[in-house]
Amino acid sequence: MKRSNSFIKNSKWKSFLFFLFLASLFWLLTKISKEFIAPVSATIVFMNVPETVSIKETNADEITFNLFTNGYEFLGYKLKQPSINVDVSKFKNENNTIQISSDELLKEINEQFPSTRAVNTLNLDALRLKVDPIVRKKVPVVINNKVTYKNGYRLIGAIAVSPDSVFVSGPQKNVAEIDSVFTETVLLELLEDNISKKINIIVPQMAGISMSNKTITASWVVKEIAQKEFEIPVQVINKPSGVIIKIIPNRVKIKVDVTLDHFNDITANDFEVFCDYDERNTDENFMIAHLRKKTEWVEHIELATQKIDFLIFKE
Known part of the structure:
Protein backbone atom coordinates (compact mmCIF):
# COMPACT_ATOMS: atom_id res chain seq x y z
CA MET A 1 0.00 0.00 0.00
CA LYS A 2 2.88 2.36 0.87
CA ARG A 3 4.63 1.53 -2.40
CA SER A 4 1.45 2.39 -4.32
CA ASN A 5 1.13 5.79 -2.59
CA SER A 6 4.77 6.59 -3.36
CA PHE A 7 4.26 5.79 -7.04
CA ILE A 8 1.22 8.08 -7.20
CA LYS A 9 3.12 10.95 -5.57
CA ASN A 10 6.06 10.56 -8.02
CA SER A 11 3.70 10.53 -10.99
CA LYS A 12 1.99 13.72 -9.78
CA TRP A 13 5.36 15.42 -9.24
CA LYS A 14 6.56 14.52 -12.75
CA SER A 15 3.29 15.75 -14.25
CA PHE A 16 3.64 19.02 -12.34
CA LEU A 17 7.19 19.55 -13.66
CA PHE A 18 6.14 18.73 -17.22
CA PHE A 19 3.27 21.23 -17.21
CA LEU A 20 5.51 23.82 -15.53
CA PHE A 21 8.05 23.39 -18.34
CA LEU A 22 5.33 23.76 -20.99
CA ALA A 23 3.99 26.89 -19.29
CA SER A 24 7.48 28.41 -19.06
CA LEU A 25 8.19 27.58 -22.69
CA PHE A 26 4.88 29.10 -23.78
CA TRP A 27 5.62 32.22 -21.74
CA LEU A 28 9.09 32.51 -23.24
CA LEU A 29 7.83 32.07 -26.80
CA THR A 30 5.16 34.69 -26.17
CA LYS A 31 7.73 37.12 -24.83
CA ILE A 32 10.31 36.75 -27.62
CA SER A 33 7.61 36.95 -30.30
CA LYS A 34 6.72 40.45 -29.19
CA GLU A 35 8.25 43.38 -31.05
CA PHE A 36 10.39 46.00 -29.34
CA ILE A 37 13.24 48.46 -29.97
CA ALA A 38 16.71 47.11 -29.17
CA PRO A 39 20.31 48.15 -29.89
CA VAL A 40 22.04 46.05 -32.57
CA SER A 41 25.74 46.14 -33.52
CA ALA A 42 26.78 45.43 -37.09
CA THR A 43 30.11 45.04 -38.88
CA ILE A 44 30.81 47.66 -41.56
CA VAL A 45 31.92 46.24 -44.91
CA PHE A 46 33.31 48.87 -47.29
CA MET A 47 32.36 48.13 -50.89
CA ASN A 48 33.52 49.59 -54.24
CA VAL A 49 36.50 51.42 -52.76
CA PRO A 50 38.03 53.58 -55.56
CA GLU A 51 41.31 52.24 -56.95
CA THR A 52 43.01 55.55 -56.16
CA VAL A 53 42.65 55.19 -52.37
CA SER A 54 42.79 52.60 -49.59
CA ILE A 55 40.81 52.58 -46.35
CA LYS A 56 43.02 53.06 -43.29
CA GLU A 57 42.89 50.27 -40.71
CA THR A 58 42.24 52.78 -37.92
CA ASN A 59 38.73 53.54 -39.21
CA ALA A 60 35.65 52.35 -37.36
CA ASP A 61 34.62 48.85 -38.42
CA GLU A 62 31.42 48.56 -36.38
CA ILE A 63 28.24 50.59 -35.97
CA THR A 64 25.42 50.40 -33.40
CA PHE A 65 21.81 51.40 -34.09
CA ASN A 66 18.33 50.94 -32.56
CA LEU A 67 16.25 48.42 -34.49
CA PHE A 68 12.52 47.72 -34.22
CA THR A 69 12.57 43.92 -34.08
CA ASN A 70 11.27 40.86 -32.24
CA GLY A 71 12.98 38.49 -29.86
CA TYR A 72 13.57 35.82 -32.47
CA GLU A 73 15.46 38.19 -34.77
CA PHE A 74 17.24 39.90 -31.89
CA LEU A 75 18.52 36.53 -30.67
CA GLY A 76 19.74 35.77 -34.19
CA TYR A 77 21.64 39.08 -34.32
CA LYS A 78 23.30 38.24 -31.00
CA LEU A 79 24.35 34.79 -32.17
CA LYS A 80 25.62 36.08 -35.53
CA GLN A 81 26.51 39.73 -35.89
CA PRO A 82 24.95 41.27 -39.01
CA SER A 83 26.98 43.27 -41.52
CA ILE A 84 26.24 46.51 -43.33
CA ASN A 85 27.64 47.08 -46.81
CA VAL A 86 28.66 50.70 -47.40
CA ASP A 87 29.24 51.69 -51.04
CA VAL A 88 32.20 54.08 -50.69
CA SER A 89 32.09 55.13 -54.35
CA LYS A 90 28.84 57.06 -53.69
CA PHE A 91 30.59 59.57 -51.46
CA LYS A 92 33.10 62.34 -52.12
CA ASN A 93 36.73 62.26 -51.01
CA GLU A 94 37.91 65.61 -49.63
CA ASN A 95 41.45 65.95 -48.24
CA ASN A 96 41.76 62.16 -47.87
CA THR A 97 38.55 61.96 -45.82
CA ILE A 98 35.24 60.47 -46.97
CA GLN A 99 32.35 61.66 -44.79
CA ILE A 100 29.07 59.76 -44.67
CA SER A 101 26.28 61.52 -42.74
CA SER A 102 23.96 59.73 -40.30
CA ASP A 103 21.02 60.19 -42.70
CA GLU A 104 23.00 58.55 -45.51
CA LEU A 105 24.02 55.71 -43.20
CA LEU A 106 20.42 55.19 -42.07
CA LYS A 107 19.37 54.96 -45.70
CA GLU A 108 22.10 52.33 -46.40
CA ILE A 109 21.07 50.31 -43.32
CA ASN A 110 17.33 50.43 -43.94
CA GLU A 111 17.82 49.28 -47.53
CA GLN A 112 19.61 46.15 -46.26
CA PHE A 113 17.23 45.17 -43.45
CA PRO A 114 13.71 43.77 -43.88
CA SER A 115 11.24 46.48 -44.87
CA THR A 116 9.26 45.90 -41.67
CA ARG A 117 12.29 46.64 -39.49
CA ALA A 118 12.89 50.36 -39.08
CA VAL A 119 16.25 51.75 -37.98
CA ASN A 120 15.92 55.18 -36.42
CA THR A 121 18.94 55.93 -34.22
CA LEU A 122 22.72 55.63 -34.76
CA ASN A 123 25.53 55.81 -32.23
CA LEU A 124 27.33 58.47 -34.31
CA ASP A 125 26.38 61.61 -36.18
CA ALA A 126 28.58 60.81 -39.19
CA LEU A 127 31.08 58.21 -40.39
CA ARG A 128 34.39 59.81 -41.33
CA LEU A 129 36.66 57.48 -43.29
CA LYS A 130 40.35 58.31 -43.39
CA VAL A 131 41.90 57.13 -46.66
CA ASP A 132 45.41 56.91 -48.06
CA PRO A 133 46.14 57.80 -51.68
CA ILE A 134 47.30 54.81 -53.73
CA VAL A 135 50.69 55.30 -55.41
CA ARG A 136 52.66 53.12 -57.83
CA LYS A 137 56.42 52.51 -57.77
CA LYS A 138 58.82 50.38 -59.80
CA VAL A 139 61.27 48.33 -57.71
CA PRO A 140 63.86 45.66 -58.59
CA VAL A 141 63.34 41.96 -57.89
CA VAL A 142 66.06 40.31 -55.80
CA ILE A 143 66.32 36.55 -56.26
CA ASN A 144 67.09 34.44 -53.18
CA ASN A 145 69.02 31.41 -54.32
CA LYS A 146 71.31 28.79 -52.86
CA VAL A 147 73.04 27.09 -55.78
CA THR A 148 76.00 24.72 -56.04
CA TYR A 149 77.70 23.62 -59.25
CA LYS A 150 79.27 20.35 -60.29
CA ASN A 151 83.06 20.40 -60.08
CA GLY A 152 84.45 22.13 -63.16
CA TYR A 153 81.20 23.92 -63.99
CA ARG A 154 80.21 27.53 -63.33
CA LEU A 155 77.44 30.07 -63.84
CA ILE A 156 78.13 32.12 -66.97
CA GLY A 157 77.29 35.78 -66.46
CA ALA A 158 74.55 36.80 -64.06
CA ILE A 159 71.28 35.01 -63.33
CA ALA A 160 68.73 36.24 -65.88
CA VAL A 161 65.54 37.40 -64.14
CA SER A 162 62.38 38.22 -66.11
CA PRO A 163 60.84 40.56 -65.27
CA ASP A 164 63.74 42.06 -63.31
CA SER A 165 61.46 44.66 -61.68
CA VAL A 166 57.79 45.00 -60.73
CA PHE A 167 55.35 47.75 -59.86
CA VAL A 168 54.15 47.84 -56.26
CA SER A 169 50.97 49.73 -55.44
CA GLY A 170 49.47 50.73 -52.14
CA PRO A 171 49.21 53.48 -49.53
CA GLN A 172 51.83 56.16 -50.09
CA LYS A 173 53.44 55.70 -46.67
CA ASN A 174 53.88 51.93 -47.12
CA VAL A 175 55.09 52.08 -50.72
CA ALA A 176 57.76 54.63 -49.74
CA GLU A 177 59.35 52.00 -47.46
CA ILE A 178 59.75 49.44 -50.26
CA ASP A 179 62.99 49.66 -52.26
CA LEU A 187 67.67 25.51 -53.80
CA LEU A 188 69.64 23.96 -56.67
CA GLU A 189 72.48 21.47 -56.26
CA LEU A 190 75.36 20.36 -58.50
CA LEU A 191 74.20 22.13 -61.64
CA GLU A 192 75.86 21.18 -64.92
CA ASP A 193 73.18 22.23 -67.41
CA ASN A 194 71.18 25.35 -68.18
CA ILE A 195 67.98 25.64 -66.17
CA SER A 196 64.97 27.97 -65.85
CA LYS A 197 62.52 28.11 -62.96
CA LYS A 198 59.37 30.07 -62.17
CA ILE A 199 59.64 31.56 -58.68
CA ASN A 200 57.08 33.28 -56.47
CA ILE A 201 57.72 36.84 -55.31
CA ILE A 202 57.15 37.46 -51.59
CA VAL A 203 54.54 40.18 -51.14
CA PRO A 204 55.70 42.75 -48.54
CA GLN A 205 53.79 42.31 -45.28
CA MET A 206 52.22 45.76 -45.32
CA ALA A 207 48.56 46.74 -45.46
CA GLY A 208 47.13 47.42 -48.91
CA ILE A 209 50.21 46.41 -50.93
CA SER A 210 49.76 44.74 -54.32
CA MET A 211 52.21 43.91 -57.14
CA SER A 212 51.99 43.92 -60.92
CA ASN A 213 53.58 40.43 -61.02
CA LYS A 214 53.50 37.62 -58.49
CA THR A 215 56.12 35.42 -60.14
CA ILE A 216 59.36 35.78 -62.11
CA THR A 217 61.34 33.42 -64.31
CA ALA A 218 65.00 32.93 -63.41
CA SER A 219 67.49 31.33 -65.80
CA TRP A 220 70.97 29.95 -65.12
CA VAL A 221 73.45 29.47 -68.00
CA VAL A 222 75.93 26.82 -66.84
CA LYS A 223 79.01 25.68 -68.74
CA GLU A 224 82.12 23.61 -68.17
CA ILE A 225 85.17 25.72 -67.35
CA ALA A 226 88.90 25.18 -68.03
CA GLN A 227 91.89 27.28 -66.94
CA LYS A 228 94.60 28.82 -69.11
CA GLU A 229 97.76 30.69 -68.14
CA PHE A 230 99.49 33.52 -69.97
CA GLU A 231 102.53 35.69 -69.41
CA ILE A 232 101.71 39.32 -70.27
CA PRO A 233 104.20 42.20 -70.69
CA VAL A 234 103.70 45.15 -68.32
CA GLN A 235 103.26 48.59 -69.86
CA VAL A 236 103.69 51.96 -68.13
CA ILE A 237 101.28 54.78 -68.96
CA ASN A 238 101.71 58.51 -68.24
CA LYS A 239 105.48 58.03 -68.36
CA PRO A 240 107.39 61.35 -68.22
CA SER A 241 109.71 62.31 -71.10
CA GLY A 242 113.48 62.36 -70.75
CA VAL A 243 113.70 59.31 -68.47
CA ILE A 244 113.96 55.55 -68.80
CA ILE A 245 111.83 53.48 -66.43
CA LYS A 246 112.88 49.94 -65.66
CA ILE A 247 110.14 47.80 -64.07
CA ILE A 248 110.62 44.60 -62.09
CA PRO A 249 109.10 42.26 -63.12
CA ASN A 250 108.42 43.39 -66.65
CA ARG A 251 106.11 40.45 -67.34
CA VAL A 252 103.43 38.94 -65.09
CA LYS A 253 101.48 35.70 -65.16
CA ILE A 254 97.68 35.61 -65.31
CA LYS A 255 95.29 32.71 -64.90
CA VAL A 256 91.94 32.83 -66.68
CA ASP A 257 88.85 30.64 -66.53
CA VAL A 258 87.38 30.02 -69.97
CA THR A 259 84.39 28.02 -71.17
CA LEU A 260 85.40 24.95 -73.16
CA ASP A 261 83.65 26.15 -76.29
CA HIS A 262 85.95 29.22 -76.39
CA PHE A 263 89.08 27.65 -74.92
CA ASN A 264 91.09 27.78 -78.16
CA ASP A 265 89.88 31.27 -79.04
CA ILE A 266 91.57 32.99 -76.07
CA THR A 267 95.17 34.20 -76.55
CA ALA A 268 97.61 36.46 -74.69
CA ASN A 269 96.67 39.26 -77.09
CA ASP A 270 93.26 39.44 -75.40
CA PHE A 271 94.81 40.98 -72.26
CA GLU A 272 96.85 44.01 -71.23
CA VAL A 273 98.68 44.68 -67.96
CA PHE A 274 99.67 48.28 -67.23
CA CYS A 275 100.89 50.56 -64.42
CA ASP A 276 99.99 54.22 -64.08
CA TYR A 277 103.12 56.28 -63.34
CA ASP A 278 100.94 59.08 -61.92
CA GLU A 279 99.72 56.69 -59.19
CA ARG A 280 103.20 55.45 -58.17
CA ASN A 281 104.29 55.08 -54.55
CA THR A 282 107.27 57.46 -54.32
CA ASP A 283 108.32 56.36 -50.82
CA GLU A 284 108.90 52.71 -51.74
CA ASN A 285 109.24 53.07 -55.51
CA PHE A 286 106.54 50.71 -56.71
CA MET A 287 103.40 50.81 -58.85
CA ILE A 288 100.25 48.70 -58.89
CA ALA A 289 99.56 46.54 -61.93
CA HIS A 290 96.10 46.75 -63.51
CA LEU A 291 94.55 44.27 -65.90
CA ARG A 292 92.45 45.09 -68.92
CA LYS A 293 90.69 42.40 -70.94
CA LYS A 294 89.49 42.67 -74.52
CA THR A 295 87.16 39.66 -74.57
CA GLU A 296 83.84 38.70 -72.96
CA TRP A 297 84.58 34.99 -73.04
CA VAL A 298 86.65 34.97 -69.86
CA GLU A 299 84.76 34.28 -66.61
CA HIS A 300 87.51 34.89 -64.04
CA ILE A 301 91.02 36.38 -64.11
CA GLU A 302 93.70 36.07 -61.48
CA LEU A 303 96.76 38.34 -61.59
CA ALA A 304 99.75 36.60 -59.99
CA THR A 305 101.66 39.80 -59.16
CA GLN A 306 100.30 43.30 -58.57
CA LYS A 307 103.24 45.12 -56.97
CA ILE A 308 105.69 46.29 -59.65
CA ASP A 309 109.00 47.84 -58.52
CA PHE A 310 110.62 50.46 -60.73
CA LEU A 311 113.90 52.28 -61.28
CA ILE A 312 114.33 55.62 -63.08
CA PHE A 313 117.31 56.49 -65.30
CA LYS A 314 117.97 59.63 -67.28
CA GLU A 315 118.20 59.22 -71.00
Missing part, protein backbone atom coordinates in the same frame (compact mmCIF):
# COMPACT_ATOMS: atom_id res chain seq x y z
CA SER A 180 63.01 46.09 -53.60
CA VAL A 181 61.08 42.83 -53.42
CA PHE A 182 62.47 39.34 -52.84
CA THR A 183 61.66 35.92 -54.21
CA GLU A 184 61.19 32.73 -52.31
CA THR A 185 64.46 30.86 -51.81
CA VAL A 186 65.51 28.54 -54.65
Whole structure:
Protein backbone atom coordinates (compact mmCIF):
# COMPACT_ATOMS: atom_id res chain seq x y z
CA MET A 1 0.00 0.00 0.00
CA LYS A 2 2.88 2.36 0.87
CA ARG A 3 4.63 1.53 -2.40
CA SER A 4 1.45 2.39 -4.32
CA ASN A 5 1.13 5.79 -2.59
CA SER A 6 4.77 6.59 -3.36
CA PHE A 7 4.26 5.79 -7.04
CA ILE A 8 1.22 8.08 -7.20
CA LYS A 9 3.12 10.95 -5.57
CA ASN A 10 6.06 10.56 -8.02
CA SER A 11 3.70 10.53 -10.99
CA LYS A 12 1.99 13.72 -9.78
CA TRP A 13 5.36 15.42 -9.24
CA LYS A 14 6.56 14.52 -12.75
CA SER A 15 3.29 15.75 -14.25
CA PHE A 16 3.64 19.02 -12.34
CA LEU A 17 7.19 19.55 -13.66
CA PHE A 18 6.14 18.73 -17.22
CA PHE A 19 3.27 21.23 -17.21
CA LEU A 20 5.51 23.82 -15.53
CA PHE A 21 8.05 23.39 -18.34
CA LEU A 22 5.33 23.76 -20.99
CA ALA A 23 3.99 26.89 -19.29
CA SER A 24 7.48 28.41 -19.06
CA LEU A 25 8.19 27.58 -22.69
CA PHE A 26 4.88 29.10 -23.78
CA TRP A 27 5.62 32.22 -21.74
CA LEU A 28 9.09 32.51 -23.24
CA LEU A 29 7.83 32.07 -26.80
CA THR A 30 5.16 34.69 -26.17
CA LYS A 31 7.73 37.12 -24.83
CA ILE A 32 10.31 36.75 -27.62
CA SER A 33 7.61 36.95 -30.30
CA LYS A 34 6.72 40.45 -29.19
CA GLU A 35 8.25 43.38 -31.05
CA PHE A 36 10.39 46.00 -29.34
CA ILE A 37 13.24 48.46 -29.97
CA ALA A 38 16.71 47.11 -29.17
CA PRO A 39 20.31 48.15 -29.89
CA VAL A 40 22.04 46.05 -32.57
CA SER A 41 25.74 46.14 -33.52
CA ALA A 42 26.78 45.43 -37.09
CA THR A 43 30.11 45.04 -38.88
CA ILE A 44 30.81 47.66 -41.56
CA VAL A 45 31.92 46.24 -44.91
CA PHE A 46 33.31 48.87 -47.29
CA MET A 47 32.36 48.13 -50.89
CA ASN A 48 33.52 49.59 -54.24
CA VAL A 49 36.50 51.42 -52.76
CA PRO A 50 38.03 53.58 -55.56
CA GLU A 51 41.31 52.24 -56.95
CA THR A 52 43.01 55.55 -56.16
CA VAL A 53 42.65 55.19 -52.37
CA SER A 54 42.79 52.60 -49.59
CA ILE A 55 40.81 52.58 -46.35
CA LYS A 56 43.02 53.06 -43.29
CA GLU A 57 42.89 50.27 -40.71
CA THR A 58 42.24 52.78 -37.92
CA ASN A 59 38.73 53.54 -39.21
CA ALA A 60 35.65 52.35 -37.36
CA ASP A 61 34.62 48.85 -38.42
CA GLU A 62 31.42 48.56 -36.38
CA ILE A 63 28.24 50.59 -35.97
CA THR A 64 25.42 50.40 -33.40
CA PHE A 65 21.81 51.40 -34.09
CA ASN A 66 18.33 50.94 -32.56
CA LEU A 67 16.25 48.42 -34.49
CA PHE A 68 12.52 47.72 -34.22
CA THR A 69 12.57 43.92 -34.08
CA ASN A 70 11.27 40.86 -32.24
CA GLY A 71 12.98 38.49 -29.86
CA TYR A 72 13.57 35.82 -32.47
CA GLU A 73 15.46 38.19 -34.77
CA PHE A 74 17.24 39.90 -31.89
CA LEU A 75 18.52 36.53 -30.67
CA GLY A 76 19.74 35.77 -34.19
CA TYR A 77 21.64 39.08 -34.32
CA LYS A 78 23.30 38.24 -31.00
CA LEU A 79 24.35 34.79 -32.17
CA LYS A 80 25.62 36.08 -35.53
CA GLN A 81 26.51 39.73 -35.89
CA PRO A 82 24.95 41.27 -39.01
CA SER A 83 26.98 43.27 -41.52
CA ILE A 84 26.24 46.51 -43.33
CA ASN A 85 27.64 47.08 -46.81
CA VAL A 86 28.66 50.70 -47.40
CA ASP A 87 29.24 51.69 -51.04
CA VAL A 88 32.20 54.08 -50.69
CA SER A 89 32.09 55.13 -54.35
CA LYS A 90 28.84 57.06 -53.69
CA PHE A 91 30.59 59.57 -51.46
CA LYS A 92 33.10 62.34 -52.12
CA ASN A 93 36.73 62.26 -51.01
CA GLU A 94 37.91 65.61 -49.63
CA ASN A 95 41.45 65.95 -48.24
CA ASN A 96 41.76 62.16 -47.87
CA THR A 97 38.55 61.96 -45.82
CA ILE A 98 35.24 60.47 -46.97
CA GLN A 99 32.35 61.66 -44.79
CA ILE A 100 29.07 59.76 -44.67
CA SER A 101 26.28 61.52 -42.74
CA SER A 102 23.96 59.73 -40.30
CA ASP A 103 21.02 60.19 -42.70
CA GLU A 104 23.00 58.55 -45.51
CA LEU A 105 24.02 55.71 -43.20
CA LEU A 106 20.42 55.19 -42.07
CA LYS A 107 19.37 54.96 -45.70
CA GLU A 108 22.10 52.33 -46.40
CA ILE A 109 21.07 50.31 -43.32
CA ASN A 110 17.33 50.43 -43.94
CA GLU A 111 17.82 49.28 -47.53
CA GLN A 112 19.61 46.15 -46.26
CA PHE A 113 17.23 45.17 -43.45
CA PRO A 114 13.71 43.77 -43.88
CA SER A 115 11.24 46.48 -44.87
CA THR A 116 9.26 45.90 -41.67
CA ARG A 117 12.29 46.64 -39.49
CA ALA A 118 12.89 50.36 -39.08
CA VAL A 119 16.25 51.75 -37.98
CA ASN A 120 15.92 55.18 -36.42
CA THR A 121 18.94 55.93 -34.22
CA LEU A 122 22.72 55.63 -34.76
CA ASN A 123 25.53 55.81 -32.23
CA LEU A 124 27.33 58.47 -34.31
CA ASP A 125 26.38 61.61 -36.18
CA ALA A 126 28.58 60.81 -39.19
CA LEU A 127 31.08 58.21 -40.39
CA ARG A 128 34.39 59.81 -41.33
CA LEU A 129 36.66 57.48 -43.29
CA LYS A 130 40.35 58.31 -43.39
CA VAL A 131 41.90 57.13 -46.66
CA ASP A 132 45.41 56.91 -48.06
CA PRO A 133 46.14 57.80 -51.68
CA ILE A 134 47.30 54.81 -53.73
CA VAL A 135 50.69 55.30 -55.41
CA ARG A 136 52.66 53.12 -57.83
CA LYS A 137 56.42 52.51 -57.77
CA LYS A 138 58.82 50.38 -59.80
CA VAL A 139 61.27 48.33 -57.71
CA PRO A 140 63.86 45.66 -58.59
CA VAL A 141 63.34 41.96 -57.89
CA VAL A 142 66.06 40.31 -55.80
CA ILE A 143 66.32 36.55 -56.26
CA ASN A 144 67.09 34.44 -53.18
CA ASN A 145 69.02 31.41 -54.32
CA LYS A 146 71.31 28.79 -52.86
CA VAL A 147 73.04 27.09 -55.78
CA THR A 148 76.00 24.72 -56.04
CA TYR A 149 77.70 23.62 -59.25
CA LYS A 150 79.27 20.35 -60.29
CA ASN A 151 83.06 20.40 -60.08
CA GLY A 152 84.45 22.13 -63.16
CA TYR A 153 81.20 23.92 -63.99
CA ARG A 154 80.21 27.53 -63.33
CA LEU A 155 77.44 30.07 -63.84
CA ILE A 156 78.13 32.12 -66.97
CA GLY A 157 77.29 35.78 -66.46
CA ALA A 158 74.55 36.80 -64.06
CA ILE A 159 71.28 35.01 -63.33
CA ALA A 160 68.73 36.24 -65.88
CA VAL A 161 65.54 37.40 -64.14
CA SER A 162 62.38 38.22 -66.11
CA PRO A 163 60.84 40.56 -65.27
CA ASP A 164 63.74 42.06 -63.31
CA SER A 165 61.46 44.66 -61.68
CA VAL A 166 57.79 45.00 -60.73
CA PHE A 167 55.35 47.75 -59.86
CA VAL A 168 54.15 47.84 -56.26
CA SER A 169 50.97 49.73 -55.44
CA GLY A 170 49.47 50.73 -52.14
CA PRO A 171 49.21 53.48 -49.53
CA GLN A 172 51.83 56.16 -50.09
CA LYS A 173 53.44 55.70 -46.67
CA ASN A 174 53.88 51.93 -47.12
CA VAL A 175 55.09 52.08 -50.72
CA ALA A 176 57.76 54.63 -49.74
CA GLU A 177 59.35 52.00 -47.46
CA ILE A 178 59.75 49.44 -50.26
CA ASP A 179 62.99 49.66 -52.26
CA SER A 180 63.01 46.09 -53.60
CA VAL A 181 61.08 42.83 -53.42
CA PHE A 182 62.47 39.34 -52.84
CA THR A 183 61.66 35.92 -54.21
CA GLU A 184 61.19 32.73 -52.31
CA THR A 185 64.46 30.86 -51.81
CA VAL A 186 65.51 28.54 -54.65
CA LEU A 187 67.67 25.51 -53.80
CA LEU A 188 69.64 23.96 -56.67
CA GLU A 189 72.48 21.47 -56.26
CA LEU A 190 75.36 20.36 -58.50
CA LEU A 191 74.20 22.13 -61.64
CA GLU A 192 75.86 21.18 -64.92
CA ASP A 193 73.18 22.23 -67.41
CA ASN A 194 71.18 25.35 -68.18
CA ILE A 195 67.98 25.64 -66.17
CA SER A 196 64.97 27.97 -65.85
CA LYS A 197 62.52 28.11 -62.96
CA LYS A 198 59.37 30.07 -62.17
CA ILE A 199 59.64 31.56 -58.68
CA ASN A 200 57.08 33.28 -56.47
CA ILE A 201 57.72 36.84 -55.31
CA ILE A 202 57.15 37.46 -51.59
CA VAL A 203 54.54 40.18 -51.14
CA PRO A 204 55.70 42.75 -48.54
CA GLN A 205 53.79 42.31 -45.28
CA MET A 206 52.22 45.76 -45.32
CA ALA A 207 48.56 46.74 -45.46
CA GLY A 208 47.13 47.42 -48.91
CA ILE A 209 50.21 46.41 -50.93
CA SER A 210 49.76 44.74 -54.32
CA MET A 211 52.21 43.91 -57.14
CA SER A 212 51.99 43.92 -60.92
CA ASN A 213 53.58 40.43 -61.02
CA LYS A 214 53.50 37.62 -58.49
CA THR A 215 56.12 35.42 -60.14
CA ILE A 216 59.36 35.78 -62.11
CA THR A 217 61.34 33.42 -64.31
CA ALA A 218 65.00 32.93 -63.41
CA SER A 219 67.49 31.33 -65.80
CA TRP A 220 70.97 29.95 -65.12
CA VAL A 221 73.45 29.47 -68.00
CA VAL A 222 75.93 26.82 -66.84
CA LYS A 223 79.01 25.68 -68.74
CA GLU A 224 82.12 23.61 -68.17
CA ILE A 225 85.17 25.72 -67.35
CA ALA A 226 88.90 25.18 -68.03
CA GLN A 227 91.89 27.28 -66.94
CA LYS A 228 94.60 28.82 -69.11
CA GLU A 229 97.76 30.69 -68.14
CA PHE A 230 99.49 33.52 -69.97
CA GLU A 231 102.53 35.69 -69.41
CA ILE A 232 101.71 39.32 -70.27
CA PRO A 233 104.20 42.20 -70.69
CA VAL A 234 103.70 45.15 -68.32
CA GLN A 235 103.26 48.59 -69.86
CA VAL A 236 103.69 51.96 -68.13
CA ILE A 237 101.28 54.78 -68.96
CA ASN A 238 101.71 58.51 -68.24
CA LYS A 239 105.48 58.03 -68.36
CA PRO A 240 107.39 61.35 -68.22
CA SER A 241 109.71 62.31 -71.10
CA GLY A 242 113.48 62.36 -70.75
CA VAL A 243 113.70 59.31 -68.47
CA ILE A 244 113.96 55.55 -68.80
CA ILE A 245 111.83 53.48 -66.43
CA LYS A 246 112.88 49.94 -65.66
CA ILE A 247 110.14 47.80 -64.07
CA ILE A 248 110.62 44.60 -62.09
CA PRO A 249 109.10 42.26 -63.12
CA ASN A 250 108.42 43.39 -66.65
CA ARG A 251 106.11 40.45 -67.34
CA VAL A 252 103.43 38.94 -65.09
CA LYS A 253 101.48 35.70 -65.16
CA ILE A 254 97.68 35.61 -65.31
CA LYS A 255 95.29 32.71 -64.90
CA VAL A 256 91.94 32.83 -66.68
CA ASP A 257 88.85 30.64 -66.53
CA VAL A 258 87.38 30.02 -69.97
CA THR A 259 84.39 28.02 -71.17
CA LEU A 260 85.40 24.95 -73.16
CA ASP A 261 83.65 26.15 -76.29
CA HIS A 262 85.95 29.22 -76.39
CA PHE A 263 89.08 27.65 -74.92
CA ASN A 264 91.09 27.78 -78.16
CA ASP A 265 89.88 31.27 -79.04
CA ILE A 266 91.57 32.99 -76.07
CA THR A 267 95.17 34.20 -76.55
CA ALA A 268 97.61 36.46 -74.69
CA ASN A 269 96.67 39.26 -77.09
CA ASP A 270 93.26 39.44 -75.40
CA PHE A 271 94.81 40.98 -72.26
CA GLU A 272 96.85 44.01 -71.23
CA VAL A 273 98.68 44.68 -67.96
CA PHE A 274 99.67 48.28 -67.23
CA CYS A 275 100.89 50.56 -64.42
CA ASP A 276 99.99 54.22 -64.08
CA TYR A 277 103.12 56.28 -63.34
CA ASP A 278 100.94 59.08 -61.92
CA GLU A 279 99.72 56.69 -59.19
CA ARG A 280 103.20 55.45 -58.17
CA ASN A 281 104.29 55.08 -54.55
CA THR A 282 107.27 57.46 -54.32
CA ASP A 283 108.32 56.36 -50.82
CA GLU A 284 108.90 52.71 -51.74
CA ASN A 285 109.24 53.07 -55.51
CA PHE A 286 106.54 50.71 -56.71
CA MET A 287 103.40 50.81 -58.85
CA ILE A 288 100.25 48.70 -58.89
CA ALA A 289 99.56 46.54 -61.93
CA HIS A 290 96.10 46.75 -63.51
CA LEU A 291 94.55 44.27 -65.90
CA ARG A 292 92.45 45.09 -68.92
CA LYS A 293 90.69 42.40 -70.94
CA LYS A 294 89.49 42.67 -74.52
CA THR A 295 87.16 39.66 -74.57
CA GLU A 296 83.84 38.70 -72.96
CA TRP A 297 84.58 34.99 -73.04
CA VAL A 298 86.65 34.97 -69.86
CA GLU A 299 84.76 34.28 -66.61
CA HIS A 300 87.51 34.89 -64.04
CA ILE A 301 91.02 36.38 -64.11
CA GLU A 302 93.70 36.07 -61.48
CA LEU A 303 96.76 38.34 -61.59
CA ALA A 304 99.75 36.60 -59.99
CA THR A 305 101.66 39.80 -59.16
CA GLN A 306 100.30 43.30 -58.57
CA LYS A 307 103.24 45.12 -56.97
CA ILE A 308 105.69 46.29 -59.65
CA ASP A 309 109.00 47.84 -58.52
CA PHE A 310 110.62 50.46 -60.73
CA LEU A 311 113.90 52.28 -61.28
CA ILE A 312 114.33 55.62 -63.08
CA PHE A 313 117.31 56.49 -65.30
CA LYS A 314 117.97 59.63 -67.28
CA GLU A 315 118.20 59.22 -71.00
